[in-house]
Structures are given as C-alpha cells and as structure tokens.
Amino acid sequence: MRADQGWPKFANAIFYTNETAGQTGIGVALYAPASATTRYGRVQIDTEYPFGDNATITIDANESTSVYLRVPGWATEAVIPALHRTAPVGNGTIQRVPIAAGTSSVTILFKPRIRIEADGLTAPEAPDTTGEISYSVHRGAIMYSLPLGLNYSRTQHYAFESSDYDVRPTTPWAFALDANVSAPEATLEFVHDGYRPGFAPFNKTADPARAEAGFWPSHIVATVRDVSSSWTLQPSAAKGQEGWTPHVPPASPACAGGGGKAQCGQPVQALLVPHGGTALRIGTLPLSGLG
Numbered sequence: 001m002r003a004d005q006g007w008p009k010f011a012n013a014i015f016y017t018n019e020t021a022g023q024t025g026i027g028v029a030l031y032a033p034a035s036a037t038t039r040y041g042r043v044q045i046d047t048e049y050p051f052g053d054n055a056t057i058t059i060d061a062n063e064s065t066s067v068y069l070r071v072p073g074w075a076t077e078a079v080i081p082a083l084h085r086t087a088p089v090g091n092g093t094i095q096r097v098p099i100a101a102g103t104s105s106v107t108i109l110f111k112p113r114i115r116i117e118a119d120g121l122t123a124p125e126a127p128d129t130t131g132e133i134s135y136s137v138h139r140g141a142i143m144y145s146l147p148l149g150l151n152y153s154r155t156q157h158y159a160f161e162s163s164d165y166d167v168r169p170t171t172p173w174a175f176a177l178d179a180n181v182s183a184p185e186a187t188l189e190f191v192h193d194g195y196r197p198g199f200a201p202f203n204k205t206a207d208p209a210r211a212e213a214g215f216w217p218s219h220i221v222a223t224v225r226d227v228s229s230s231w232t233l234q235p236s237a238a239k240g241q242e243g244w245t246p247h248v249p250p251a252s253p254a255c256a257g258g259g260g261k262a263q264c265g266q267p268v269q270a271l272l273v274p275h276g277g278t279a280l281r282i283g284t285l286p287l288s289g290l291g
Contacts, residue, residue, distance in 0.1 A: 015043060018068060025066030025099070031055045040065045049110075050141040051195045051217035051274075056107045063101045068094050069108055074140060077111040112140035114184040114220065116177075119284050134249040134284040135177065137220060137272055139190055144220045144272035145283040148173055166243075173246070173282050174231040175224035176254040178267055178291025187291055188272075189221040220272040225288050226265030227254050249286045258289020267291060 015036045016027040026043050035044040041062045047055035059067055071078050073092040080089055082097050088111075089095050097106050119134050137144045149170030156164040179187045195217035231254075233244040255264035267290075275283050 014045070018066075023066070023096070025068055025096070026059060027068040027070075027094070028055075028057055029070050043067070048195045048217070051192075053110050053112060053140070054107055055110075056105055058103065058105045059099050060103050061099050061101050065099050067097050067099050067106055069097065069106070070094055071108070072110070072141065074115070074138070075110045075112065077113065079109045079111065080106065081109070082106045110140060114139045114188050114190055116179055116181045116184045116188075118181070133251045134286050135179070135181065135252065136284050137177070137179075137184070137188065137222070139218075139220065142218070143275040143283060145275040145278060145281040146173070146175065146224070146270055146285070147273050147278045148280040148282070150279055167279055169280050172226065172228065174226065174228040175270065175282070175285060176227045176250075176252075176264055176288035177285045178223040178225065178288050181287070187223060190218065191221060192218050216273045216277065218274065222270050222272050223267045223291055224270045224285070225255060225267055225290065227262055227286065227288075230254065230262035231286075246282075249284060252287040253289020254286040255288040255290050258287075260286075260289055264288055264290070 010030065010032070011034065014028065014030045014032060014034050015038065016029055017038050017040065018025050018027055024040070026038055026040050028043070028045065031045060031047055031049040033045060033047060035042065037043075039062075040059075042060040044058045045055055046058070049055050057067060057069070059065075069080065071089055071091050071093050076091045077088045078091060079085070080095055080097060083089065083095065099106075115138050116135050117138055119136055151168045151170050153166045153168070154163050155166050158164075193216055227250060230250045232247055234247050236243045236245045250260070250262060252260070254260040254262050256262060273281075275281060
C-alpha cells in the first residue's frame with residue numbers, strides 16, 4: 001500500500017458522526033492516536049493500539065450525546081467499563097455509550113488472546129487439492145511471523161539515492177509449529193516489549209540494548225521444529241524474476257509421532273514478530289503435531 005494513499009484514507013476513517021434521529025453522536029471506527037473536532041464536540045483517542053490492549057476516548061461534549069465504539073471481531077472478551085457490565089460486549093458490533101455535557105472519558109479494554117488461524121492453501125502441483133495445511137499466529141489486530149536474517153545485494157541504483165535490492169535469507173526458515181489450535185496460549189507466550197513514542201514500531205536499529213527481542217513493541221515466543229527435509233524450495237514463478245520460493249508447506253501435522261510423515265528436528269525456541277515490519281518472513285507454518 002502506498003503511504004500517500006493508505007495513511008490519509010485510514011485517518012479519514014477513524015471518526016464519524018451519527019446523524020440518525022435519536023441516535024446522534026460521535027463514532028470511533030478505527031483506533032489510533034488521533035483527535036478531531038465535530039459538531040458534538042472535540043474527541044481524542046489515547047492508545048498504543050495495535051501494540052497496546054486498551055484505548056481511551058476523551059470527549060469534550062457541547063451537550064449530552066453518545067459515543068459509538070466499534071468492537072473488533074477478534075475482541076471476544078472486550079469490556080467497556082462505562083457500560084457497567086460484567087460480561088464482555090459483543091465482538092464485531094458497535095457499542096453506544098451515553099455521554100453527558102462536558103468532559104468525559106470512555107475506555108475500551110480489548111483483552112486480546114493469542115489465536116491460531118487455519119490457512120487453506122492450494123498446492124500448485126495439485127490445484128484441485130485444498131486443505132487447512134498451514135496455520136498463522138495472531139493476537140489482536142496483529143499477525144505474528146518468523147523473521148529471517150537478511151542479506152541485501154544492490155542490483156540497481158537510481159537518482160535521489162534510490163536503489164533496487166535483492167534480499168536473501170541468512171537463517172533457516174522451514175519449521176513446524178508446536179501449538180494447539182484449541183489452546184494457543186498453552187505453548188505460545190506473548191511478550192509486550194513496550195512501545196516508545198517517537199520510535200517507528202518497525203525500526204529494527206533504534207535500540208541495540210533490545211537486540212534479542214528484535215526491537216519490536218511486542219513479540220510471541222514459540223517452539224518450532226525443523227522440517228527442512230519435507231519443506232523445500234522451488235524456482236520462483238513470479239514473472240520476470242529469478243530465484244527460489246518455498247513450496248506449499250507440508251500438511252499438518254507434519255512430524256512423525258504426531259501423525260505426520262516427516263522426521264522433524266528437536267524443539268527450539270523462536271520469536272514471532274509483527275508481520276508488517278519484516279522484510280523477509282515465514283507467516284504460515286504447518287503444525288508439528290508434537291509438543
């Protein structure tokens with residue numbers, strides 16, 4: 001997505017106003033540090049979302065009105081304390097919170113959980129065969145992937161200090177994930193490293209003291225096993241490009257002993273990081289069936 005198109009459209013979609021008779025007020029459709037002035041008053045969002053788990057919306061209302069908060073579909077345990085309910089609010093819904101005239105604050109606690117989503121893939125060599133043969137790891141709005149070591153080779157240089165690069169991995173990439181789809185948090189551990197304002201979330205060189213965590217605001221600790229004997233490379237099918245790309249992941253479970261066919265390596269620890277900040281990554285992996 002081009003930044004000159006994506007970011008303005010995102011910012012434009014954060015707030016809206018509801019003009020329906022009897023249901024007027026300020027709506028929050030997306031979550032990001034932002035503020036706006038509306039006909040009902042000024043509204044401001046304070047949050048580290050998607051790296052933080054809460055958002056506080058402050059409204060300086062001209063008169064009594066309502067604020068409408070979108071609850072993401074993944075937020076199955078979200079709570080809005082101002083509604084005075086002990087049960088979670090409905091995920092994938094819009095929740096109305098009455099607001100008095102003056103200054104009010106409403107907080108939404110997203111309470112995200114780690115989840116593992118099945119990815120149905122089609123094998124190029126067997127296009128009629130589909131199945132849930134690989135899985136991706138998510139928490140809240142973020143997908144977490146296995147980052148790879150990078151080797152950059154400049155292939156072309158242009159004016160204004162712009163260049164083309166060939167990027168190759170320097171670390172192993174063919175792994176199966178030790179995880180239980182029904183109970184992800186039994187084998188996957190979420191770590192909030194901390195987002196610091198002023199530092200780009202995807203800047204991997206800002207703080208050498210945090211090299212082990214990869215300079216990310218958050219990461220997930222996972223256990224993986226080598227499956228390089230059954231997950232190999234094939235020539236890239238991209239038009240006009242030379243190189244190699246991974247085959248479709250082996251079917252899950254991938255490891256012998258867990259119901260699979262391949263002989264897998266010993267369990268090792270790996271860090272999964274926010275997918276969007278990686279240059280090379282493995283975002284979908286088979287399950288080992290072990291662990």
